[in-house]
Amino acid sequence: GxxxxxxxxxxxxxxxxxxxxxxxxxSIFNTWLWYKQEPGEGPxxxxxxxxxxxxxxxxxxxxxxxxxxxxxxxNISASIPSDVGIYFCAGLENPNTGNQFYFGTGTSxxxxx
Amino acid sequence: DAGVTQSPTHLIKTxxxxxxxxxxxxxxHDTVSWYQQALGQGPQFIFQxxxxxxxxxxxxxxxxxxxxxxxxxxxxNVNALLLGDSALYLCASSFGGVGVEQFFGPGTRLTVL
Numbered sequence: 001g002x003x004x005x006x007x008x009x010x011x012x013x014x015x016x017x018x019x020x021x022x023x024x025x026x027s028i029f030n031t032w033l034w035y036k037q038e039p040g041e042g043p044x045x046x047x048x049x050x051x052x053x054x055x056x057x058x059x060x061x062x063x064x065x066x067x068x069x070x071x072x073x074x075n076i077s078a079s080i081p082s083d084v085g086i087y088f089c090a091g092l093e094n095p096n097t098g099n100q101f102y103f104g105t106g107t108s109x110x111x112x113x
Numbered sequence: 114d115a116g117v118t119q120s121p122t123h124l125i126k127t128x129x130x131x132x133x134x135x136x137x138x139x140x141x142h143d144t145v146s147w148y149q150q151a152l153g154q155g156p157q158f159i160f161q162x163x164x165x166x167x168x169x170x171x172x173x174x175x176x177x178x179x180x181x182x183x184x185x186x187x188x189x190n191v192n193a194l195l196l197g198d199s200a201l202y203l204c205a206s207s208f209g210g211v212g213v214e215q216f217f218g219p220g221t222r223l224t225v226l
Contacts, residue, residue, distance in 0.1 A: 025192070031213055042117070042203050042217030045158065050213075088155050092213060100169050101146075101215070103155030 001022050004104035006089055012110045019076040021107040025091030031092040032072040033101070034063050046087075047074070070098045117206050117218035121126055124195050125224045134189040134221045138206030144214060145187040147179060148203040153207045156203055162187050163210040191223075 010011035035043035089104040118137045144163045148156035158162035181187045205215035206217035
């Protein structure tokens with residue numbers, strides 16, 4: 001199966017700092033998504049990206065679809081304590097031929113007040 | 114508007130037993146996907162159901178089977194449980210079979226002893 005590698009694996013930051021994380025794949029994806037998962041809950045969709053080079057924002061979150069289609073990036077500006085959680089990237093190869101998402105290994109974010 | 118619901122929330126089984134997990138999709142959704150999330154890892158796609166048929170399957174053995182009912186709810190069955198089947202099982206719903214934006218339920222925590 002496809003391997004999606006996320007980095008860093010974990011982050012410990014001060015409240016107010018900006019956060020950057022990325023996701024790389026061994027193969028090309030046509031759609032990238034970013035999810036956040038909190039303890040005891042399922043992942044929640046944050047941002048969906050559909051075109052190479054696309055830059056999309058959702059409040060303090062900004063994500064980019066890499067030009068090579070093999071990577072994606074998520075930035076969080078001015079972090080707050082409620083940003084704590086595990087962030088997953090997910091890729092979809094071809095939505096027309098199938099709907100199998102591949103998830104990354106996750107980046108655990110801790111925000112220190 | 115109810116979101117995705119799953120039952121039970123927790124389950125303990127012993128090796129060799131069989132288990133059935135249930136999922137009700139978000140109102141208006143007709144497609145259900147199942148994922149297995151081992152501790153510390155990202156979700157792994159098991160299969161997807163649309164129009165009461167399995168449309169796509171991930172790299173999981175035949176011990177994993179499912180069903181979708183006319184009301185779009187779904188069941189995941191796992192036979193001959195192994196210790197390695199211990200995980201959080203997530204259900205995600207979407208619309209129209211090729212729905213990219215999946216909404217996840219809170220999951221069922223399965224422990225196999």
